[in-house]
Amino acid sequence: MSATKSYQEITADGLWNNNPALVQLLGLCPLLAVTGSVVNALGLGIATILVLVGSNLSVSMIRNFVPEQVRLPAFVMIIASFVTCAELLMQAFTYELYLILGIFIPLIVTNCVILGRADAFASKNPVIPAATDGFMMGIGFTVVLVLLGAMRELLGQGTLFENMQLLFGPMAANWKIVVFEDYSFLFAILPPGAFVGMGLLIALKNIVDGHLKARAERNRADEPKPTVDRRVRVTG
Numbered sequence: 001m002s003a004t005k006s007y008q009e010i011t012a013d014g015l016w017n018n019n020p021a022l023v024q025l026l027g028l029c030p031l032l033a034v035t036g037s038v039v040n041a042l043g044l045g046i047a048t049i050l051v052l053v054g055s056n057l058s059v060s061m062i063r064n065f066v067p068e069q070v071r072l073p074a075f076v077m078i079i080a081s082f083v084t085c086a087e088l089l090m091q092a093f094t095y096e097l098y099l100i101l102g103i104f105i106p107l108i109v110t111n112c113v114i115l116g117r118a119d120a121f122a123s124k125n126p127v128i129p130a131a132t133d134g135f136m137m138g139i140g141f142t143v144v145l146v147l148l149g150a151m152r153e154l155l156g157q158g159t160l161f162e163n164m165q166l167l168f169g170p171m172a173a174n175w176k177i178v179v180f181e182d183y184s185f186l187f188a189i190l191p192p193g194a195f196v197g198m199g200l201l202i203a204l205k206n207i208v209d210g211h212l213k214a215r216a217e218r219n220r221a222d223e224p225k226p227t228v229d230r231r232v233r234v235t236g
Helices: 007-017 028-033 038-062 068-093 095-104 106-110 112-120 127-157 191-222
Strands: none
Touching (some): 007 127, 028 095, 028 106, 028 127, 028 191, 038 095, 038 106, 038 127, 068 095, 068 106, 095 106, 106 112, 127 191
């Protein structure tokens, strides 16, 4: 089956129109749980991107060979394999961050974003569009993770990019930015703060979408309408 969408449409869907976090509202459990800081959010986001791209690639490659009866179990096994790879890589290279993220790394297996893209897109499209879809959906999900993490870290601790060395090594030890000295707002760090922050991001997207829709309607209204020749031709 050929791709039903252009690469531009796939990109727009992943980043904005069909963003898995802001529009589909999928994967909210890890999204809300680990976004207390930018480094946590970015670590989970990178792991999710790797799993999304790998699983979409694999599902697309075997889509014509897997019987309908075992389709979903096969997809879950593929996703679990890539999650195991991501987990082992984090244990090897970012062990302290792996300990902080804890159970939410293996729980990527049950993330509805991963299985949803495998079933809805990768199983119906060729390899390159499927990989592109996985990458763009992962980027869209990660952007929301990082925005929410930055919002909560800034409001909760008054800092940005703290402990980035857990992900990027010693070179990132000085990336921390202190915005407010001796500041703490516990509500932003706790789960209720995550729900409020997520609601604000969704509301902001809806406002932007409303403005874009209103502008498109104004542009259509301003377009010159084609004139119709109403002259009556008399023959005799």
